[in-house]
């Protein structure tokens with residue numbers, strides 16, 4: 026057996042999914058975990074003990090990053106991945122980043138240039154790309170099964186109201202309470218970008234009206250959906266919708282229409298994966314419907330089953346990429362991560378500009394990076410300074426402190442406040 030990749034995990038909430046995978050991967054060794062919340066570190070200590078692993082635990086990033094390791098998984102706050110990613114790269118570590126890639130264009134420019142400067146690996150853990158149907162679509166599209174893409178839809182409907190206390194802890198300033206609606210866009214648009222292999226060039230954004238029912242106001246959360254209408258570089262149009270609309274269970278769905286047929290996940294079809302291919306005659310074709318089997322990492326004995334099994338592939342492919350093996354080819358690189366994240370960032374600017382179309386810059390090009398390297402427009406004043414923008418076009422009354430106190434109480438009374446949601 027060759028050398029194992031030494032990996033640290035930054036953030037022990039969602040990060041616990043990767044922690045479990047790393048404790049069970051034959052080619053990786055979990056060596057360090059950082060989280061400022063002590064009960065999460067305690068949970069990691071127990072898991073490491075059960076697995077017979079020696080894992081160093083750190084409450085601060087500054088201490089954690091000094092640890093002897095090859096790579097870091099970023100599962101910290103969603104708007105701080107680029108900022109901490111740059112610090113990891115500068116410390117000589119490969120990185121895998123949870124969603125989203127960054128909060129502002131300037132942060133993404135810095136991220137891209139640090140990846141280029143260091144030559145280290147960046148892999149974007151957009152796990153929805155690896156779910157059964159979209160992963161199959163990715164492979165079939167590459168083979169040319171449905172011809173050239175003309176239109177596609179991606180949908181991630183997830184009403185987080187019932188788990189809100191466990192994922193925001195009653196913190197007014199938690200990123201989930203503060204992000205603009207289009208921010209969390211890559212579960213819906215990301216798979217369509219990997220499937221087509223094309224770059225998004227233009228976006229028009231929308232925000233729906235918020236749900237301000239009494240029940241929602243009691244937890245200080247007023248869910249809505251955000252929509253991105255994206256033009257790809259070949260002229261194809263993509264609709265991406267995500268948010269907390271009322272539907273249980275939530276909906277994760279993709280449809281891709283090409284010049285020779287279409288593919289879709291389960292929404293309208295009967296099986297996990299459904300594909301229509303036009304034959305020799307116009308408007309005459311055949312459907313195939315099946316549950317795809319994925320043989321990537323088939324020899325790994327223990328796999329994460331989270332998010333429809335997709336959670337396994339992000340971590341596995343990252344390890345394989347570091348080891349220079351073929352499964353690593355399925356990793357999502359920093360440029361594609363920026364393409365995906367910029368769909369939401371630029372869509373929000375479109376919303377604020379009366380739904381005017383906005384260009385999506387190509388951060389592979391220095392000229393485009395130069396135009397955006399000082400652009401920190403976002404909803405956080407500490408990042409944006411005077412360029413701060415509102416996080417909704419439906420301003421409402423300020424949520425009273427008592428609401429957050431009550432949400433915090435609900436969180437703390439649940440099983441020692443260590444969430445096992447992800």
Ligand SMILES: NC(=O)c1ccc[n+]([C@@H]2O[C@H](COP(=O)([O-])OP(=O)(O)OC[C@H]3O[C@@H](n4cnc5c(N)ncnc54)[C@H](O)[C@@H]3O)[C@@H](O)[C@H]2O)c1
Pocket residue numbers: 035036037038039040059060061062065084085086100101102103104123124125150151152192332447
């Ligand atoms: N891909 C998916 O399916 C999926 C699902 C859930 C969450 N996520 C992503 O995972 C990330 C983490 O989400 P989460 O649900 O765990 O919630 P979260 O963002 O509240 O948790 C982040 C964790 O990192 C720790 N942390 C943040 N900054 C720190 C610092 N400077 N020092 C020490 N500790 C720090 C926090 O204490 C917390 O435990 C987010 O980016 C989110 O978008 C992805």
